[in-house]
Amino acid sequence: MFNPRLTETLTDFPFARLNALIAPIAPPAHLSMINMSVGEPQGAMPAFARQIVNDEIDGWNRYPPNQGLPDLNLAIVEWLGRRYRLPTGLLDPAQHVIPTAGSKEGVYIISTVATPQQKAGAKPIVALPNPFYQAYLGGAVLSGAEPLLVNANADNGFLPDFLSLDEATWQRMSVVYLCSPANPQGAIAGIDYLQKLLAKCREHDAVLAVDECYAEIYTREPPPGALEAALAMDTTGGQDPFKNLAVFHSLSKRSNAAGLRSGFMAGDPRLVAMTLRWRTYGGPQIPFAVQKASAALWREETHPIETREWYRKNFRVAEQILHNRFAYYTPGGGFFLWLDVGDGEEATRKLWREAHVKVLPGAYVCRETDGLNTAERYIRVALVHDEQTTREGMTRLAQVL
Secondary structure: OOOHHHHHHOOOOHHHHHHHHHOOOOOOOOOOOEEOOOOOOOOOOOHHHHHHHHHOOHHHHOOOOOOOOHHHHHHHHHHHHHHHOOOOOOOOOOOOEEEEOHHHHHHHHHHHHHOOOOEOOEOOEEEEEEOOOHHHHHHHHHOOOEEEEEEOOHHHOOOOOHHHOOHHHHHOEEEEEEEOOOOOOOOOOOHHHHHHHHHHHHHOOOEEEEEOOOOOOEOOOOOOOHHHHHHOOOOOOOOOOOOOEEEEEEHHHHOOOHHHOOEEEEEOHHHHHHHHHHHHHHOOOOOHHHHHHHHHHHHOOHHHHHHHHHHHHHHHHHHHHHOOHHHOOOOOEOOEEEEEOOOHHHHHHHHHHHHOEEOEEHHHHOOOEOOEOOOOOEEEEEOOOOHHHHHHHHHHHHHHO
């Protein structure tokens, strides 16, 4: 009675596997638990946004618009213009953007929207980085495509080499997923990388889907975005500069608002229109209060500066304690450590057993290719707590491992 794509291809979610891994282990009761396995910001959402949600009580008896409130769409377009130096008026709030219930909804939907029944006479392919955010795989599998995992490891700077795929593969390509800054490694795709990949996607009428949900969490320079990369390409002949491109953003990280479930997709108007059609039939509508708070958050630029400093302090603490152990590096973006501990599962068990620290084995966000899971040596550590808790967690990790 069940969809075999759901039961046979999609395994247990990483956190379910993690809980099963540590369930038989009794952690030390005298130590408080520090959960560093989930990328859930522990800072506070700005007070002004909380106030808007509290004040907007009149909208709860009405169905919100799937296409987004005009003011929210305008706020998104204004933010994209500031963040990526896009010309005023280039983006149409009614055509180039659509709010989503977090970036997760958007990155899942895009495969369903952009994957035909067949391509080049065969099953379409959706390519994704390996390791990867699990919604990419969910979208690929449940759209009926063949998922193709392309390893992103230390040898290639943690950026998948999609361009090395052969022509037969590209002819079947429907969607290529990229995360920049990457989850979990924090690698940042440069303008040249983005332009070459977008050109290849256009050549084969595939969609480049760039998850930029960590774009506002960076340790040095602001990461470039796919929209600005596309705009800088040669689009003579009247071609839409955002043709075959979709980018995804979220307030979960930028504004410490994971529970708000607010993000957006932007890019090719054709993809936006089809995503709206998809959401009209099956997508969750975003409450009026959430949309109004979201518009205010996209317009306010002080709190992301404070959020970035929160994470920079945590990375300084981690670097101070770990030094060069476990192939430590401070990533360009995001808030994860990607530590080479030799055996990720064993390190996870040991940290839970001896330190009451919860981390995620790298292998759980990665799949085997050619019989090898390239992330099995790693653990992912989320530096989402305050500085004091981060210091305690890093100290325990360093002592135990």
